[in-house]
Amino acid sequence: xxxxxxxxxxxxxxxxxxxxxxxxxxxxxxxxxxxxxxxxxxxxxxxxxxxxxxxxxxxxxxxxxxxxxxxxxxxxxxxxxxxxxxxxxxxxxxxxxxxxxxxxxxxxxxxxxxxxxxxxxxxxxxxxxxxxxxxxxxxxxxxxxxxxxxxxxxxxxxxxxxxxxxxxxxxxxxxxxxxxxxxxxxxxxxxxxxxxxxxxxxxxxxxxxxxxxxxxxxxxxxxxxxxxxxxxxxxxxxxxxxxxxxxxxxxxxxxxxxxxxxxxxxxxxxxxxxxxxxxxxxxxxxxxxxxxxxxxxxxxxxxxxxxxxxxxxxxxxxxxxxxxxxxxxxxxxxxxxxxxxxxxxxxxxxxxxxxxxxxxxxxxxxxxxxxxxxxxxxxxxxxxxxxxxxxxxxxxxxxxxxxxxxxxxxxxxxxxxxxxxxxxxxxxxxxxxxxxxxxxxxxxxxx
Amino acid sequence: xxxxxxxxxxxxxxxxxxxxxxxxxxxxxxxxxxxxxxxxxxxxxxxxxxxxxxxxxxxxxxxxxxxxxxxxxxxxxxxxxxxxxxxxxxxxxxxxxxxxxxxxxxxxxxxxxxxxxxxxxxxxxxxxxxxxxxxxxxxxxxxxxxxxxxxxxxxxxxxxxxxxxxxxxxxxxxxxxxxxxxxxxxxxxxxxxxxxxxxxxxxxxxxxxxxxxxxxxxxxxxxxxxxxxxxxxxxxxxxxxxxxxxxxxxxxxxxxxxxxxxxxxxxxxxxxxxxxxxxxxxxxxxxxxxxxxxxxxxxxxxxxxxxxxxxxxxxxxxxxxxxxxxxxxxxxxxxxxxxxxxxxxxxxxxxxxxxxxxxxxxxxxxxxxxxxxxx
Numbered sequence: 001x002x003x004x005x006x007x008x009x010x011x012x013x014x015x016x017x018x019x020x021x022x023x024x025x026x027x028x029x030x031x032x033x034x035x036x037x038x039x040x041x042x043x044x045x046x047x048x049x050x051x052x053x054x055x056x057x058x059x060x061x062x063x064x065x066x067x068x069x070x071x072x073x074x075x076x077x078x079x080x081x082x083x084x085x086x087x088x089x090x091x092x093x094x095x096x097x098x099x100x101x102x103x104x105x106x107x108x109x110x111x112x113x114x115x116x117x118x119x120x121x122x123x124x125x126x127x128x129x130x131x132x133x134x135x136x137x138x139x140x141x142x143x144x145x146x147x148x149x150x151x152x153x154x155x156x157x158x159x160x161x162x163x164x165x166x167x168x169x170x171x172x173x174x175x176x177x178x179x180x181x182x183x184x185x186x187x188x189x190x191x192x193x194x195x196x197x198x199x200x201x202x203x204x205x206x207x208x209x210x211x212x213x214x215x216x217x218x219x220x221x222x223x224x225x226x227x228x229x230x231x232x233x234x235x236x237x238x239x240x241x242x243x244x245x246x247x248x249x250x251x252x253x254x255x256x257x258x259x260x261x262x263x264x265x266x267x268x269x270x271x272x273x274x275x276x277x278x279x280x281x282x283x284x285x286x287x288x289x290x291x292x293x294x295x296x297x298x299x300x301x302x303x304x305x306x307x308x309x310x311x312x313x314x315x316x317x318x319x320x321x322x323x324x325x326x327x328x329x330x331x332x333x334x335x336x337x338x339x340x341x342x343x344x345x346x347x348x349x350x351x352x353x354x355x356x357x358x359x360x361x362x363x364x365x366x367x368x369x370x371x372x373x374x375x376x377x378x379x380x381x382x383x384x385x386x387x388x389x390x391x392x393x394x395x396x397x398x399x400x401x402x403x404x405x406x407x408x409x410x411x412x413x414x415x416x417x418x419x420x421x422x423x424x425x426x427x428x429x430x431x432x433x434x435x436x437x438x439x440x441x442x443x444x445x446x447x
Numbered sequence: 448x449x450x451x452x453x454x455x456x457x458x459x460x461x462x463x464x465x466x467x468x469x470x471x472x473x474x475x476x477x478x479x480x481x482x483x484x485x486x487x488x489x490x491x492x493x494x495x496x497x498x499x500x501x502x503x504x505x506x507x508x509x510x511x512x513x514x515x516x517x518x519x520x521x522x523x524x525x526x527x528x529x530x531x532x533x534x535x536x537x538x539x540x541x542x543x544x545x546x547x548x549x550x551x552x553x554x555x556x557x558x559x560x561x562x563x564x565x566x567x568x569x570x571x572x573x574x575x576x577x578x579x580x581x582x583x584x585x586x587x588x589x590x591x592x593x594x595x596x597x598x599x600x601x602x603x604x605x606x607x608x609x610x611x612x613x614x615x616x617x618x619x620x621x622x623x624x625x626x627x628x629x630x631x632x633x634x635x636x637x638x639x640x641x642x643x644x645x646x647x648x649x650x651x652x653x654x655x656x657x658x659x660x661x662x663x664x665x666x667x668x669x670x671x672x673x674x675x676x677x678x679x680x681x682x683x684x685x686x687x688x689x690x691x692x693x694x695x696x697x698x699x700x701x702x703x704x705x706x707x708x709x710x711x712x713x714x715x716x717x718x719x720x721x722x723x724x725x726x727x728x729x730x731x732x733x734x735x736x737x738x739x740x741x742x743x744x745x746x747x748x749x750x751x752x753x754x755x756x757x758x759x760x761x762x763x764x765x766x767x768x769x770x771x772x773x774x775x776x777x778x779x780x781x782x783x784x785x786x787x788x789x790x791x792x793x794x795x796x797x798x799x800x801x802x803x804x805x806x807x808x809x810x811x812x813x814x815x816x817x818x819x820x821x822x
Contacts, residue, residue: 290476290477291474291475291476291477292474292475293547294477294480294482294545294547294548295545295547295548295576295578299482299484299505299548299550299604299605300604300605302477302482302548303482303505303507303508303604304507304508304604305477306477306478306480306482306507307478307507307508309476309477309478310478310507312478315474315476316476316477402474405474
């Protein structure tokens, strides 16, 4: 590979951009050639580490050795690598017909965010950043094990994002790792912009109702998952990570469970599971009991429900779907709205709409209570993705209950459990209670 | 070999038409039902329509806070059969009659005297929405009058009569509680007789302290208040009972033993020649609640002896009446049947005879723990 040829090739590759800077430095029989994209590199570092020494050093030989000693130094293997690394914020230096790459990337997105999705009272309040290297730094500084391995892939044909697969070599299940590698290779997408998008692409089940990877932004959860033998995936430019394989019960735990004393965390867990069942079953139960088997109520309650429904023009299931529809709209609206306005939206939607609906007898008072109880208990589910799934499953249960009554509800719930049992996440059964078994033996055999 | 995908398609194709064949219950909104609170069944005056049904219906309100007064409507109809009367009653109401919340069934005393209980029972059992756990009682003078009475201070949506039976409101030792399923069992089973509480009516309140034992082909036998209490002690239906203890000469001790824990066992001892003995063992634990004279802790064993004596007297009285009339609400007949092989068993006539002449053995274990006062 002659240097002139390569330089021409590089110029050819970047001819469509005017950002590539080619700098020719010549001073006292020293001569180097620099290529870089101005907006991607840290010019201060360039000045301090390259340009200043260049003018101070006595010979080209010394400068060459100096460059090789720099921590940012990288050997060049191929032309393609040069192209890619320049795009990643490296500087190409040509000296004595040798090509060196130096990583002078300027990252302005390496600030660690504070937690916003998985907020807790106890524990760290810091989440990940948007920068992949910073994120790996955060993980490594929380998990001091030599067996922690990181594999990099580049995904997305157009935007060429870096993807990191992180795992503890001693604890990870090799089958899982193989599946992930295989599926990552299969990913063929023009743009990869988020971790969860990548998760969907490697899940292999588009129509799954339940998430097969757990999204998290908390470093302590990542570390917890790594120690449990899970594989973490990170995409550059994303403050979220996904962990896999998961079981259903992962979605019902928060990191705070470990930070509380036994009885308190037990109480919170019971509360959470009660919330799960309440948000899943309550609307369907209302339809089933009021319209099919009113014997199930206490007499007073039956009379109150019957009385509160006087004048409501809809059947119970229309009433439920109608109110749930508005609740879902409210939820969606408060996510999309700017933070300053979303409080107003909740007030208008929750309070005013709720009372107005009963005043206009479009829904019974008890319906409003049920819908708000359901809305609140949905928020108790600690992982957002599971809450989304539950919202969808709830609708299916309402539909089957309004056709078949309580028997349909029981049957529908049974089908749900069967579905969960059938589901698997990267080869691990979804409804398994135990975490991954360690397979240190197979790891030793393979390495 | 079909692929997995086409298998799934086939499964959906088969299962969806099958599901549509399944039917649940009928879809009916709760505000289109009218809830029946009590059912009263009486003998009517008309010759060809012997049954008179009275239904007490709840009037639904959206808020009991706004209308705390109980509101009911009543519909009454006579008919040749109960179902016929109910069918006609359905035309009296704009909504579907829902019997699922009928907690109490009152049968008029006249009807019971005519031995119509089993026919009434048949209807009550066959109708699916009448709950087997509803209470059943006898109404005096008639079921209709009992049902139509709303005493002062009754809560909306929870009739006062229910409080007598539900073990939460009233725990008196003189109230017998009979569930429909238990009543049926006692009717069908030989060797145990059905017992019903009698609901009587005063000008402003109910009075439930007697009970009625139904016997085949005989006039129902009424148990007075004391015997109703004893029946409750023996069947362990109640948690607390009072016993009045008095020494005969009038000068001695007179106190009330409050029994807060009781345990009773009964069995039949078969002797030869179809002679039997009824053995009743009762454990009475409690303390003294009221006394005319000061009581001393050191005399507790004496008071226990008094309790044993009085309890024995009263139980003997009770059982001699039971055996002489030939009624068996406690269920000695069942006990006998369960202890003997079928080929060695007496016929039912022989058993009835043996029961009448049975020897009565009563063992009381009194256990008064304190005099109820601190000395």
